[in-house]
Amino acid sequence: MLLGCIGDDFTGSSDLANTLAKQGMRVTQYSGVPTAPAEAGVEAGVVALKSRTIAPQEAIAQSLKALxxxxxxxxxxxxxxxCSTFDSTPEGNIGPVAAALAERLDAWKVIVCPVFPATGRTLFEGHLFVNGKLLSESGMQDHPLTPMTDxxxxxWLARQTEMPVGHVSMAAVRRGAEAISAAFEAEHSAGRRLLVTDAIADADLMEIGAAAAGLPLITGGSGIAMGLPENFRREGLLAGGGYDWQGSDGPCVVLSGSCSIATRGQVAYHKARHPALQITVDDVIAGTTTAEGVADWLLAQEGLPLAYATAEPAVVRAAQETYGRARAASAIEDLFAEVTRLVVARGATRIIAAGGETSGAVVEALDLDALAIGPEIAPGAPALAAGPLRLTLKSGNFGDETFFETAAKILGGA
Structure with a gap:
């Protein structure tokens, strides 16, 4: 194995695996830290954790174990x-985990680049933009778990860690890999260790990737991985070849817990055309909505049924105020986990999950050790295979309004 990757959620990890596979690496995604050695031939291993919103010290412990x-x-x-929207709180977990990994690896020029131009995430003068809007005005300021207000x-990073934070500007990035390397060295000489690096296009990421050759640790969104495989290819270390994708024509269900703007649009589009069942925190906690009932409903429908807890930010905030943030979130996650177990046990072979927490619940419910990477459904969202199952784990912000329909077709072999 050449490149070792640690993802802080399941959707982001599949996004990264997709990026590396597209660039010619043989990739396997692991659900949690494996207990056995990797199979032969894996060039990039992605260990998917569910550490984005847990306590910082626990996130550090899990990440170091993966390392x-x-x-x-x-x-x-x-x-x-x-995440390419830097999903985190003022306490972490991005800064604490990055600092702990840097210390363990004795890494001193650590790239910080949450950029993914294909989905509108760009960084200029250290400021993150989403589709041309500042992060704090993009809708991410209303995220129920990690509201991004700066x-x-x-x-933001300096609030999370005492490790000195530097900056590599677009002016250096646009001059190419040598200039980027020189900027890294200048920041290092000035005592700065976590280097926020501007990028607004794929070409910028390729140059940053070239400058990253030999650096022990890189951090960022999946876009930062675009230029890394070429470094190994130049050394003659890549064998080439990928997973031979085959779909499944079994029953397909959609589970959506994300409350992002993109997913709200996807749910609105889908429920106007397909069977859809709304799930509320109130009903789950009251016991009027049960996993058994949701599973029965899903498998009784024709077409492409959707069960969704996706809601407007005000509705999410009201539930959090009533029950507490942790209880409201776990109620939905636990329900989706049990629904997943039930529908798969009854014959479903295709699962579409929208949202990082929902995707994590699905993968953990099925106890999937490793996932093979299939074709891309949308930027950042590949098809995945585990034995007879076909899945996609979609970050809330990714995909157009027809994503669920497109995903079902690709998971089916189209």
Whole structure:
């Protein structure tokens, strides 16, 4: 194994695996830290954790455990992958985990680049934009778990860790890999260790990737991985070839827990055309909505049925105020986990999950150890295979309004 990756959620990890596979690496995504060695031939291993919103010290412990396993597989370079909208709180977990990994690897020029131009995430003068809007004005300021109220990644990161934060400007990035390397060295000489690096296009990420050759640790969104495979290819280390995708024509269900703007649009489009069942925190906690009932409903429908807890920000806030943030979130996650177990036990072979927490619940419910990477459904959202099951784990912000329909077709082999 050449490149060892640690993802802080399941959707982001599949996004990263998709990026690396498209660039020619043989990739396997692991659900949690494996207990056995990797199979032969894996060039990039992605350990998917569910650490984005847990306590910072627990996130650090899980990430270091993943690092130890990846080191044991012989990895030459490591990547800590987080959301391209830098989803985190002022306490973490991005800064604390990045700092802990840097200390363990003795890494001193650590790239911080949450950029994914294909989905509108760009960084300029240290400020993160989403489709041309500052992060704090993009809708992410209303995220129920990680409200992003400051677009200055340097400032946000500095609140999370005492490790010195620097900046590599677009002016340096546009001059190419050599200039980027020189900027890294200048920041290092000035005592700055976590280097927020501007990028607004794929070409910028390729140059940053070239400058990252030999660096022990890189952090960012999946876009930062675009230029890394070429470094290994130049050394003659890549074998090439990928997973031979085959779909499944079994029953397909859609589970949506994300409350992002993109997913709200997808749910609105889908429920106007397909069977849809709304799930509320009130009904789940009251016991009037049960996993058994939801599973029965899903499997009784024709077409492409959707069960969704997706709601407007005001509705989410009201539930959190009534029950507490943790209880409201776990009620939906636990329900979706049990629904997943039930529908698969009854014959469903295609699962479409929207939202990081929902996707994590699905994968953990099915106890999936490893996922093979199939074709891309939308930027950042590949098809995945685990035995007879076909899945996609979609970040809330990704995909157009027809995503669920498109995903069902690709999971079916189209």
């Amino acid at each position: 130890e396993w990846l080191q044991a597989q012989g990895c030459r370079q490591f990547l800590f992958k987080y 677009p200055d990644i340097r400032r």
